[in-house]
Amino acid sequence: MDPVTSIRPLLAVAVAGLAALAVLFLKNRERYRDAVSPVAAVVMFAIVASMAPAVLAGRTVDLKLFEILPGVDFAFRVDALGMVFATVSSLLWIAASIYSIGYMRALNEHAQTRFYACFATSLAAAVGGAFAANLFTLVIFYEALSLVTYPLVYHHEDEEAWTGSRKYLVYLMGASKSVLLAALALTYSIAGSLDFTPGGLLAGTGASAPLLTAVYFCYLFGFAKSAVMPMHAWLPAAMVAPTPVSALLHAVAVVKMGVFCVLRVIFDVFGTGLVAALGLGVATAYLVSFTILTASIYALTRDDLKARLAYSTVSQLSYIVLGAVLLSPVAMVGGIIHIAVHAFSKITLFFCAGSIYCASGKRNISDMAGIGRRLPWTMGAFFVGSLSMIGIPPTGGFVSKWYLALGSVEAGEVAFLVVLLVSSVLNAAYFLPVSYVAFFGAEPDNAAPVREIPMIAIPLVATAILSVAVGLFPGYFIALAERVVG
Known part of the structure; x- marks a missing residue:
């Protein structure tokens, strides 16, 4: 046209x-x-x-x-x-x-x-x-x-x-x-x-x-x-x-x-055919797989919530590149979808970190015991965003990771399927304890009163809903991704 x-x-x-x-x-x-x-x-x-x-x-x-x-x-x-x-x-x-x-x-x-x-x-x-x-x-x-x-x-x-x-x-x-x-x-x-x-x-x-x-x-x-x-x-x-x-x-x-x-660069400067002919796809896939796993391990060691989210972002960005360089149509679609999925989910998590800080002044996860009972909307949204980052249905993260997993098999690269599975376990290991501590941790006796701030809580709930909506109705982003892949 x-x-x-x-x-x-x-x-x-x-x-x-x-x-x-x-x-x-x-x-x-x-x-x-x-x-x-x-x-x-x-x-x-x-x-x-x-x-x-x-x-x-x-x-x-x-x-x-x-x-x-x-x-x-x-x-x-x-x-x-x-x-x-x-x-x-x-x-x-x-x-x-x-x-x-x-x-x-x-x-x-x-x-x-x-x-x-x-x-x-x-x-x-x-x-x-x-x-x-x-x-x-x-x-x-x-x-x-x-x-x-x-x-x-x-x-x-x-x-x-x-x-x-x-x-x-x-x-x-x-x-x-x-x-x-x-x-x-x-x-x-x-x-x-x-x-x-x-x-x-x-x-x-x-x-x-x-x-x-x-x-x-x-x-x-x-x-x-x-x-x-x-x-x-x-x-x-x-x-x-x-x-x-x-x-x-x-x-x-x-x-x-x-x-x-x-x-x-991959799609419109080199083209997937040239990337494959030069053997750059697999080489890049190993490089970004190292980033995915190493950054996830770094995230596990961080008590500062924003630092943990930052290393999670380093890891999650490489999912997008991995999908593209596997050069399988399904994997490429998954990588492109993950641009949207990660954005909706990660902005929710950062919004929640800011809400916690505004309400309580707390930055470290170890100091957030029981805070979920006083900030239920914030920590509920954090839990939803976490599920998406892990890849649990019906969130958007499940859709993109499903495409990436199928694409790894389609490309005949089972090693990268293992990377996706291991990284998802690591995602759960560094995200779920935050929600557990917030909702089930013993709150200190001298804890200062905190409350939700409406102008902060409303946007983070909205983006949490988007994280689920893109999982239930991914058609728009799938259609655009399929146009890219051709």
């Missing part, structure tokens, strides 16, 4: 950018300033959703803005893979914007105007990357996301924030300034273009296998937001940020931008 030319991809990005400007303009009128993000989030989601019917029908929504060099344009193209990422990001911005208002008010946080402005700009960068038509446009938004989220990580402006934000910037900007730019230059030299191409931009170029292999690993490690070990240390360090930042940016926008970029 012919592509649809439309300004809507640009409008989706512009809504968040204009929201950031409105936040700055209304800095002295707090009630209006705080209302900007929820309104903009609803508008952005409506624009993104309006393009879904065309994409589901097999068409793309295109918009070319201007040419940089021959074969290098600043352009947008909305396809099935981009729609998965954009749908998740724009939908969860609605919940995150409401949650952020409750969180920032409850703790009376400083620099709220800067926070909301950077928050909105980060969503503009994420959706811009989702709709990028080529590597050049993608990298522009990728780098913009790194820069604009730095003030969010550094928000508390103390020594811990400085240390964490410095590591965040060094990893994300350092990697891209070196190996990622090298990969872009080599790709342009080989193909004469940076456009995403079905079947692979580099397929059929005749470049040597060692050169293509080098380019591939430059992309894999250059897109450090994917947190494949050893390029993962920035993510736990960035947990010094306020919980809304951890929730949306480090459970959705930032980390998903990383794995999204890796999937773009």
Whole structure:
């Protein structure tokens, strides 16, 4: 089918950018300033959703803005893979914007105007990357996301924030300034273009296998937001940020931008045929399997709840890459679905961690005995999110892990089926004790009174419901994933 030319991809990005400007303009009128993000989030989601019917029908929504060099344009193209990422990001911005208002008010946080402005700009960068038509446009938004989220990580402006934000910037900007730019230059030299191409931009170029292999690993490690070990240390360090930042940016926008970029490289720069011919699929699968298991073991050792969630994210992101590099159609569908599943579930868990902190000031799991009886909505949602991360039906995590497991068998790679099963056991080992301690642990006699904060509790219950809904009704994301796989 012919592509649809439309300004809507640009409008989706512009809504968040204009929201950031409105936040700055209304800095002295707090009630209006705080209302900007929820309104903009609803508008952005409506624009993104309006393009879904065309994409589901097999068409793309295109918009070319201007040419940089021959074969290098600043352009947008909305396809099935981009729609998965954009749908998740724009939908969860609605919940995150409401949650952020409750969180920032409850703790009376400083620099709220800067926070909301950077928050909105980060969503503009994420959706811009989702709709990028080529590597050049993608990298522009990728780098913009790194820069604009730095003030969010550094928000508390103390020594811990400085240390964490410095590591965040060094990893994300350092990697891209070196190996990622090298990969872009080599790709342009080989193909004469940076456009995403079905079947692979580099397929059929005749470049040597060692050169293509080098380019591939430059992309894999250059897109450090994917947190494949050893390029993962920035993510736990960035947990010094306020919980809304951890929730949306480090459970959705930032980390998903990383794995999204890796999937773009696999599907549209190299193509699954070339990845298979070079033997890169199995090699990458072993690498991300190491990340899945090792990060899960690290999570087991962390008493700080946000740190445990951070290492869980490192592990869960590699499920997405594993599904893609198994090169089995079923596994690839599972990996793509996991983008949405992980986002809905992990943002719920981070929301719950923030709710606990706002209500009680507690961060360590060992201090949360009995808190579930006083924060039932929060810990009930945490339990639901945990079940999804483990892969228990009827949550969304079961659907994606089922596809990944079947895909491992379909690919004839039983070793990776074992990795999935072992990692699910590890997921249960580090998630379920949190709920057990919260609901059945003996509460200290001198425990201070705590209560649910409605503006925090409502969004986390909503995202917990989404975690189950995507398991009961996964058709939308499955249809988009099947469009990607072809």
